[in-house]
Amino acid sequence: MKHVRKQNFVDSTVQGALLRRIVLHWFLYFVVAGLAIVMLQAMLSGPDGQPLSKRVMQEVGEFTLVGLILICIFPAFLLDTVRFSNRFVGPVGRLRKYLRQLGQDGNTDRLSFRGGDFWAEMAEEFNVVAERMDDKDREIERLKTALKQSGATSRS
Numbered sequence: 001m002k003h004v005r006k007q008n009f010v011d012s013t014v015q016g017a018l019l020r021r022i023v024l025h026w027f028l029y030f031v032v033a034g035l036a037i038v039m040l041q042a043m044l045s046g047p048d049g050q051p052l053s054k055r056v057m058q059e060v061g062e063f064t065l066v067g068l069i070l071i072c073i074f075p076a077f078l079l080d081t082v083r084f085s086n087r088f089v090g091p092v093g094r095l096r097k098y099l100r101q102l103g104q105d106g107n108t109d110r111l112s113f114r115g116g117d118f119w120a121e122m123a124e125e126f127n128v129v130a131e132r133m134d135d136k137d138r139e140i141e142r143l144k145t146a147l148k149q150s151g152a153t154s155r156s
Contacts, residue, residue, distance in 0.1 A: 008082050011089045018085055019078055026077075030070060038063055088118045095126060102130060106137060 009015055041062070042055040091113045102108045108130050111123040 008079070008086070010086050010093050014089050015082055015085050018081065022078065022081055026074060030067070034063060034067060087116060090114065091117045091119050091122065095122060098126065098130075102133070106133065 038056060038059040041059040042052060045055055045059075094113065095111065098108050098111045111126045111130070113120050113123050
């Protein structure tokens with residue numbers, strides 16, 4: 001059975017930082033690439049008697065459609081980035097939850113991640129450690145019981 005995430009933001013701190021970085025990169029790319037294209041086109045269009053400023057404005061007008069298309073598809077890229085980041089943010093969030101549970105009551109279910117998530121081997125490694133802790137807890141309880149019984153029999 002495929003487990004689909006019901007929410008896009010699993011860890012708003014990590015995913016928010018990732019989105020801010022991508023927005024910054026896209027913005028810088030858009031500005032630098034746009035300026036480079038406009039200036040190159042204006043300079044390569046040759047001297048036809050028009051001043052460079054007029055040629056630049058003409059090229060800006062021609063570049064506007066490309067800019068609008070890029071702006072329109074930008075939200076789709078951001079959404080895809082958030083959904084993709086769930087493949088590593090989700091497992092870490094689930095591991096944190098299980099570690100918290102293990103630390104509080106020393107008891108936890110087996111950890112598993114969704115299909116397609118990164119770090120599936122981390123869940124198995126956690127399960128090995130949790131199982132060893134359970135074994136050690138059982139051994140401690142067995143020894144406590146044996147100690148109590150030996151103390152009770154020595155007093156008799």
